[in-house]
Amino acid sequence: MGIFRKLGWYFKQEWRRYLLGVTFLLLVALVNLIPPKVIGDLVDAMSKSRLTSSHLAWMLGLLLFSGVAQYLFRFGWRNAIWGGAAKLERTLRTRLFWHFMKMDATFYQKHRTGDLMAHATNDLNAVQNVAGAGILTLFDSMITGGTTIIAMVLVVDWRLTIVAILPMPLLAVMARKLGTRLHAAFSESQAAFSRLNDKTQESVSGIKVIKTFGQEAEDTADFNQIVDHTVQINRRVNMIDALFDPTTSLIMGLTYVITIIYGGWQVVHGQITIGQLVSFVTYVSALVWPMFAIGRLFNILERGNASYDRVDELLQEKSTILEAKDAITTPAHGDIRYQINKFSYPDDQQVALSRVHFTLPEGHTLGIVGKVGAGKSTIFKLLLREFDNYDGVIEFGGHNIKDYSLDALLDSIGYVPQDNFLFSTTVADNIRFSAFEKGQQDVEQAAKESAVHEDIKKFAAGYDTLVGEKGVSLSGGQKQRLSIARAVINAPELLILDDALSAVDAKTEEEILANMKQDRAHKTTIIAAHRLSSVMHADEILVLENGQVIERGTHEQLITKHGWYAEMWAKQEMEAAEEGESLGK
Template identity: 35%
Template sequence: MKELQYLNKYFAKYKFQFFLGIFITIVAQIFSLFTPGYIGHSVSEIEKFSNNTIGADAVRSSLTNDILLIVLTTLVGGVLTFFMRQTLIVMSRHVEFDLKNEIFRHYENLSQGFYKRNRTGDLMNRISEDVNRVRQYVGPAIMYAFNTVIRFVVIITQMILISPKLTFYTLLPLPILAYSIYWVSKQINIRSTLTQQNLSSLATYTQEMFSGIRVIKAYSLEKQKGEGFIELSRDSVKKNMSLAKVNALFGPLMIFLIGISNLVVVYVGGSMYINGSIADIGTIAQFILYINMLTWPVASLGWISSMVQEAEASQKRINEFLKTEPDIKNTNPNHSPVLGHIAFDNVSFTYEDTNITALRNVSFSVNKGETLAILGRTGSGKSTVLSLISRLYDADGGAVKIDNENVKALNLDDLRGSIGFVPQDAFLFSDSIKNNIRFGKEDADDAEVVAVAKKAVVHHNIETFTHQYETVLGERGITLSGGQKQRVSIARALIKDAPILLLDDCLSAVDTETEEAILNNLQDFCRDKTTIIVSHRVSSAKNADRIIILEDGEIIEQGTHNELVNMQGYYKELYLKQLSEKEMQ
């Protein structure tokens, strides 16, 4: 249970509920002792009546009294058991809530590289299915474990007080039980881990299929992908059946051993009664009831062990992620105001997962209020520049500076809060268009939303929708076209009104006329902002204060539009090519 020790802090947090639940459990088990005693007493009274030791009225009065006491103690025990469940199970729900939030917050803090290395389905499975299995340990497993231990202690103590010899013979099967639990628990741990790993694979596969359903339909791959799902499902059935077979051993094994104990009680107890070691036949009835009261605790040992082993396997998977340290950390807890001057000083960067060097000794600077355009072929390192400014990654060499301060020394929240970012792949949430735009400023009113939508030249499109700004988008904004998604994403960045605006090829899906309208609006909007535009189009870059051309992670050209057009190089070739394409349209 090494991995489950991580949960000790939650037991400490909810120690009042925990110890209260244990106390109620102890009291409930003490009350459960009375019933067999009263039944044993009733049997003894009937025996005395059959031997003519006492009269009918006396035995009737005694039996009535015993029945009332049995009903009373059973009711009290039932009420206490209810409160035990309410205390411990509710506590487990609080732990589940806290653990899920802890995992989610940790997911938020982990760096971009982490999400490249791990699959979404697996991450979802660990925060849902794995946490649920851990809750089963914190709640039902702990509750029944204490219930079992306390019942064992209370009942066996009572049995020893009545007859040590009969108790010894009755409990002889317990060593066999202990070894059986050890062996089966070990098998459950192994098979539960394999089951959870398969479940993650299945969740990842289905999540990718649902996300990429348009591509699957376009390429008519439904049959092949369906066969892949069937294969994973078969593997899932195989692993779950393997786990179920081991779990299924517990019930019959426990009942068999309890049955043997009952036979021992009848045989040994009967022999002791015959030879006079036991004076009262009610003792045998009492022992049989005690043994059967142990049936559920003994049988539940397997269930408890199964839950503990499954929780151990799940917590191990959770701990793997919780122990993962984010590559990007906030090293400055103090407030860091950002004005907008940006400088790269011999910056180099290599992606760890692919070992691709994206930037090599890149140096440039952009003053507050200026616009820089970055052009270059695919894979030249343009998007990497933007990622380093917002600290999605940290440079391997050199320094990225904002306001003459290394970005690593700035408060991370202040840094990212000072940047309006429009990614290359516009991502919209499954929410209304209004809320997607307000993602950049949660307290924005409707007038502000409409104003930035107009600047992004998407307002007229939204007005044609039935529910206009209240239109709820499908997953990843699938309701909108590519150009509409890009423009809503631009509006989201504009409403943030941050001192730095980063645009990563965010006009690639719009026509040239719309692009020109958006750029004209941006020119007015960004007069006091530092703007960096990454693009493949000269039309997006020509009005920038400065343009740099990247190739294989190095700056090969830089200057204004007029300066670069008058130079023989990549920019002039691209300008002439795109100019001729425009004339042909």
């Protein structure tokens, strides 16, 4: 019953709804006592040849009243109890989804997408069942069982009732033993479902890569292995679950045997009538549901308890990114001072950034280059406050970025990551994702600035074209340029391009940079790139290696230093010349 204590906050909040539902359950149970009594009276009247038409009509009227009343009262408890369960599910889904929105990058490194989806679907369904079917089976079994036993005592015979219910304490022993085993088994089952969900999500997302490398058979075999393991675990759950009903049936069978033997003896000795015995047997039949409900109840409660613990464990996790109590709510703007002495990712001993210091005046452009893994994206993650556990300080407009509210800081930054993510909606809605109040003219202007307007015009439905999941219908260059348009539509104070021009050709790259130089004349821009032509016009360029700045200066200054930048520039110029010659042929 621990799950009821854990959900106590909700039941206290919705006590009126559940009180109404339980009241209707009580009324159903009371009305349900009428038919056995009527049947018993009819049997006695017929056995004594005293049944008259008026008496029969009266009895049939009572049965009709019982049926109509049960229909109305059942509608009442269903509306109250199932409505409460649906509201709990909505409350928990909203709370969990908002929790996902607030959590930091560390949280998403720790938990895989499929696992989070399993918590938000399968686990929440199990918890909802506690507030619906769980409440129903608990109170219905108690009320129906209690009223039926009372009726058996008052209408028939107290001695027969006591003897008949002697096997029932065995149910409590059975439910406790099987319930404990079911809780552990279902926890394991939910974890297995999460792993299966992870695998499914990963395989579907990476289906193109799987097919490209011809790994369909291998990936299917891996998937089948996980499915087999999940099925094996669920078989264990079902085996324990399946023991409830046979055990309950056995106990009910003993009750029937006792009733027939001892009740028959009482009829023979004139202690009860044959009609009373028929009523008693009918009442025993009414006890079948409460007895089965006990097994079902423990099943529901143990499943819900295991799932609630899994969900609550997620909700108890706290983001490491905290806003200041008196956070600055005005949008950030001004110079950027970046002074990072040391930074390592959580649970990683390797230093990701070391002594990265620079000042970027408002309206200037900074270029950042280096090998893959040099630390370019890490610089941006700290600027975007994905991690705060660094030694140093980052200032924006003279204020520590930790002093801004997250909305004030992030609304001032337009970020285009290396991995472009587009939503399964129209081209226009993807561009104005962060500013749905923007009109078509603003959308087209942003598209022109990112040199994707002409491509969009060629689409079948223009700006109303659906891009498909993750932009599956677009080329890599088109996805990059749409992501740039989405970032520039709000004219952010700081625009960060994290290798965002890698999929476009040199001519398109030049057009985009020229547009930005004109449209963002007084705005700050940071460009990280592997192609040095993307940063050659920057006011300052940083060259990173192993998280440290090894060179810095303008394009011309770095060329004269004959270091890594100069070597890479010469190599890329040679490659561009060779490519031009091959195209000329």
